[in-house]
Amino acid sequence: MINNGEYKILKNPQSTNFNVMELFAGCGGMALGFENAGLQTKLLVEIDKTCSETLAKNRPHWHIINQDVTQLKFSEYNSQVDIVAGGFPCQAFSHAGERKGFLDTRGTLFFEFARCVKEVNPKIAIAENVRGLITHKNSETLAIILNTLAELGLSL
Numbered sequence: 464m465i466n467n468g469e470y471k472i473l474k475n476p477q478s479t480n481f482n483v484m485e486l487f488a489g490c491g492g493m494a495l496g497f498e499n500a501g502l503q504t505k506l507l508v509e510i511d512k513t514c515s516e517t518l519a520k521n522r523p524h525w526h527i528i529n530q531d532v533t534q535l536k537f538s539e540y541n542s543q544v545d546i547v548a549g550g551f552p553c554q555a556f557s558h559a560g561e562r563k564g565f566l567d568t569r570g571t572l573f574f575e576f577a578r579c580v581k582e583v584n585p586k587i588a589i590a591e592n593v594r595g596l597i598t599h600k601n602s603e604t605l606a607i608i609l610n611t612l613a614e615l616g617l618s619l
């Protein structure tokens with residue numbers, strides 16, 4: 464554990480053989496957590512050029528695809544990935560936005576995450592989002608998301 468007085472970072476001193484693919488990787492906040500947990504980073508996808516350059520600068524050995532996830536196919540990774548993760552864009556669900564949900568194109572990107580899970584068939588899928596998603600449209604949005612994942616055979 465690293466403790467600089469302001470925050471603590473839990474770090475697994477041992478690496479594992481488990482690997483992770485992450486969509487919507489941003490500048491690597493979640494990816495760093497997986498790395499600290501000892502997981503192998505198989506692939507990161509991020510549309511923003513500056514974010515992708517930041518990822519590449521800090522972790523030159525990571526495989527980063529700087530592209531729109533909607534343009535990618537993932538079936539070549541089928542059964543080769545333990546965890547598919549993604550913090551899909553939250554603006555459409557956040558209390559800080561207009562909360563248009565699936566009517567906002569950014570809100571539909573969850574379905575790209577679900578498509579990736581279907582094509583890759585990982586052991587575990589981890590989706591991360593904002594608190595506002597829980598109550599969005601009287602929780603109907605969350606129900607659609609959970610049903611979509613359940614239909615892919617995931618135990619919730």
Ligand SMILES: C[S@@+](CC[C@H](N)C(=O)[O-])C[C@H]1O[C@@H](n2cnc3c(N)ncnc32)[C@H](O)[C@@H]1O
Nearest residue numbers: 487488489490491492493509510511531532550
């Ligand atoms: C909520 S942030 C993810 C933050 C990340 N999980 C982290 O820990 O830093 C969502 C990210 O999705 C990216 N994004 C938005 N649309 C995308 C798309 N169509 N394809 C790939 N990435 C996209 C955004 O640029 C943004 O960096």
